[in-house]
Amino acid sequence: LFSPILYFTAIMLPEPQTAPKTHKRRIIYGIFVAVILALGQNYISAPYTLEASLLIGNVFVWAIYRDKRYILEFIEKKEIAPGIYNFWFKPRKTLEFTPGQFFEWTVYHKNPDSRGIRRYFTIASFPGEKNVLISAKVPQQPSTFKNKLLNLEPGDSVSILGPQGDFVIQDASEDKKFAFIAGGIGITPFRSMVKDMEESNMSPDIGILYFADSEKEFVFEDTFKNAEISYNRSTRRVNAKLIKEIFPDYNERIFYVSGPDPMVRSTEKILTGIGVKDKNIKTDYFPGYEEI
Numbered sequence: 001l002f003s004p005i006l007y008f009t010a011i012m013l014p015e016p017q018t019a020p021k022t023h024k025r026r027i028i029y030g031i032f033v034a035v036i037l038a039l040g041q042n043y044i045s046a047p048y049t050l051e052a053s054l055l056i057g058n059v060f061v062w063a064i065y066r067d068k069r070y071i072l073e074f075i076e077k078k079e080i081a082p083g084i085y086n087f088w089f090k091p092r093k094t095l096e097f098t099p100g101q102f103f104e105w106t107v108y109h110k111n112p113d114s115r116g117i118r119r120y121f122t123i124a125s126f127p128g129e130k131n132v133l134i135s136a137k138v139p140q141q142p143s144t145f146k147n148k149l150l151n152l153e154p155g156d157s158v159s160i161l162g163p164q165g166d167f168v169i170q171d172a173s174e175d176k177k178f179a180f181i182a183g184g185i186g187i188t189p190f191r192s193m194v195k196d197m198e199e200s201n202m203s204p205d206i207g208i209l210y211f212a213d214s215e216k217e218f219v220f221e222d223t224f225k226n227a228e229i230s231y232n233r234s235t236r237r238v239n240a241k242l243i244k245e246i247f248p249d250y251n252e253r254i255f256y257v258s259g260p261d262p263m264v265r266s267t268e269k270i271l272t273g274i275g276v277k278d279k280n281i282k283t284d285y286f287p288g289y290e291e292i
Contacts, residue, residue, distance in 0.1 A: 007051045020061045022166055033057035067161045070095060070103075072132060074152040080219050083139065084185065086124075087149065089132045089158065099126055099192035100169065100256075100284070103162035105134070109148035119145055122165075122258075122284070124188040124220075126196035135219070137185045167256065167284035172197055176254065177205040179247050181238070181267055183259025184212055186286055190258065191220045194227050206230065207253070209246050211238060211263070238267045240274050254280045261285040 012019075020029040033053050040049035072089035079085050097103070102122040109117060125133035138146050152158075167189060169178070180190045187210055194206070207230040212218050214235060224231040232246050247253055255276060257267045264285040271281050 003048060004050050007054070012054065019058065020065070022164055024166065025061055025065055029057050029061045032060055067104075067164065068096070070160050072158050072160060074154060074156045074158065075131060076154065077150070077152070080135070081217050084135065084137050084217065084219055085150070087134050087136065087152075089134075090130075091132055095123070095127070095132055097123055097127060097163035098168045099123075099196045100167040100189040101163040101165045102284075103160040103164065106159045106161070107145055107148050107152075109144060111144065113144045115143050115145060117145060120164075122167075122189045122192070122286075123163075124191045126192045126199065128196065128199045135185060135188050165284065167258070167282055169193060169197075169256075172200075172202045172204050174202070174204055177249065177252050178207070179250065179253040179255045180206065180208045181243075181255060181257045181259075182208065182210045183238070183263035183267075184217065184286075186259030186263070186284070187220055188258075189284060190256070191223050194223060194229065198227050207247055208232065209234065209243070211235070211259070238263065238270060240270050243270065244274065250274065250276060254282070256282045256284075258284045259286060 020026045037053040075088040121134040210233040
């Protein structure tokens with residue numbers, strides 16, 4: 001019956017829409033809540049100052065960084081590799097996002113499993129494309145969410161909330177050097193980035209190192225080859241020797257790492273181990289996928 005515990009279990013833990021969803025927002029949220037709590041406990045004689053501070057913080061972050069909701073109409077799906085699908089959607093209004101960002105997708109269906117009706121998907125299309133593309137790897141025994149995604153009919157609607165995430169390129173000028181390291185379905189943000197730079201006639205120095213479990217699971221290869229950028233792939237595990245071979249000038253590059261969480265964490269550790277500065281490592285992980 002301790003009120004802060006009741007508050008956390010009843011309000012904070014059920015993933016409220018007002019919860020901050022990016023690292024920057026969480027820092028701002030934490031500082032704001034701490035200031036409100038300190039003021040409340042020192043200058044206001046009132047009960048429930050902790051709960052009130054958290055609520056005020058949620059409202060503040062939600063008001064300042066309110067995400068947009070979009071309704072998309074399903075067009076078609078296509079299996080582009082064993083168990084890997086492209087899903088195309090038509091937005092009712094233009095989707096506003098930066099390549100590399102993701103949205104929270106809600107696909108309503110009956111009797112959802114414990115993982116629910118929501119997932120996060122990075123947009124694989126780029127802002128200049130008419131329709132919206134996401135890609136997903138679907139196991140033989142999929143969750144109810146992915147099973148519904150697989151069985152969408154043309155014309156079915158889904159809703160998305162966002163955009164979210166800061167896995168974006170701030171400056172793509174020609175004097176910049178980038179290294180994209182992708183594991184499995186983590187290649188999707190790089191398709192969006194490369195297509196967008198190509199459309200905008202930007203040509204920075206980009207190298208791609210793409211890992212997958214088998215030769216059959218590499219996707220979007222035509223996109224990278226047509227862009228005439230350095231493209232390398234491997235079915236081995238990420239290791240320092242391979243990174244140095246592909247990117248001999250690694251100390252001059254900004255690394256973007258995307259893939260399953262274990263792969264991203266191990267790659268980040270390898271990069272810092274060979275001397276890449278933390279500020280030159282940007283990461284984005286895909287939950288729910290195994291190691292690559």
